[in-house]
Amino acid sequence: MLNKILVPQSVAREIQSMIQSGSLKPGEKIPSQREFSQKFGISRASLREALLTLETLGLLKTEAGRGTFVAGGPSSASTHMGPWRYSDSYSVFDVFQTRIMLEGQMASLAAGRLMANQLDEMERLTRQMEDGWAQQDLLANVEADLEFHAIIASACSNAMLRALYDSVREQVTATQRQPIPITDPARMRASIAEHRRIIAALRSNDPAAARIEMETHIRNTARCAGLEP
Template structure:
C-alpha cells in the first residue's frame, strides 16, 4: 500500500503500470474512487487528479453515468483517436493557452540563451533522451514528465524574473497542453518533437537568442497543430 504522502503523479504511475501489465484490461471499468483511494492510501481529491491525468493521456475514458474505463487501443499512443475534454474550458480555451505559450516561452527561450550551465544543458539532453526512450516503451507519464523538465530548465535560466513568475501562474494549463495531444500523437510527430528539442538546445548553447526563440515558437506551434489547432 502506498503512503498518504505520495503525490497524484505517483498514483497515476501505479495505475498506468496496472494497465500496461494487463491487471486492468482495455474496456474494463476501474474500481470505484472509494476503493482505489483506500488501496493507494490517498484522498479522493488526489485520486481524481491522478485519474484526470491518465484520461488526458488517453489511458482512461470517463463515460457519463457509467464510470471510468480503461481506454481501448492497440497499445500505442496515437491510436486511441480522441483527446480528452479540455480541463480548463471554463477559464481559457486550449487555443488561448497554446497562443500564450508561443509568446511567453519563445521570449523566455530568447532570454535564456547563453545562460544555461553545461550541467543544465546536459539535463536537457538527458530529458530529451528520456522522452524518446519512454515513448518507445509507451511510458506516457514519464515521457511527459521529461518534456516538462526540459521546458522548466529553460524557464529557470531566464533573465527576466517577471516572465518566470508569469510562467508559473499558468503552469498547470501549460502542462495540460503538453499532455493533451498525446492520444493522437503518432510516432513520426514524436520523432519531430525530439528533433525540435535538440535544435532548441543547440541554439541555447550557441547563445543564439533569436534562434532559440524561433525554434521554441515553431516547436509549440507544431504541438498545437498535432492537437488540431493553428495558433
C-alpha cells in the first residue's frame, strides 16, 4: 500500500520539477502516457494518478481530444478549479459539509490526547506549507496540509470516527487539493494562520476551541472554492 501511494507522489514531484525548471514549458503538450510511463519506469495507472494530482493543483490541463498540457503553473491567473474526480458519487459541497462535521468533532476529541512531539510536528508542517507556497512547491504545500489533518484524526479518541475518516480520506484529501488553483496569497496566509490557531487550541487542551477553529478553517476553505456549506 505504501509503495502504491509513494510512486505517484514521487513522479508528480519529478514532473513538477520539470515544469518549474522550464524543461516543460507553459502551453507545451506533455509526452504520451506510454512514453512518460516508460521514462519513469512506472505503470500507466501510477502515472495517471500523478497527472491527476498535478491537474487538480492547476499545473496541468487536459483538453478533450488533444491531450494534456502544461497550464502555466500557479503564477498564471487561474479562475476555476480542476475536474472533480468523485462527481459520480459525491459533490464537492457534500464532502466539505461532511468534513466540517467530522473533522470538527475529531479535533474536539483530539484535544488533550496529542503528544508534545505531535504538536511540534504540526508546527513544522505548517511552516512547510508556508515555505512550499512561497517557493511555489505546491506538492510540498499540499502534502504538509494532508499530514497536518491526518495527525489530528489519528489522535481522535473515538475509534469509529477514525474509521469513518479513513473510509472517506480519498474524498477529503481531494477537497484539500481542489481549491489550490484559485487560492490567492491572502487566502493562503489566512489558511496558515488558521492552522496555527488550531494548534493553539489543541495545545491548550480546549475541545470547544479546537472544534470551532477546525470548523472555521474548513468553511473558509470551502468559501475559497466558491461554496457555502
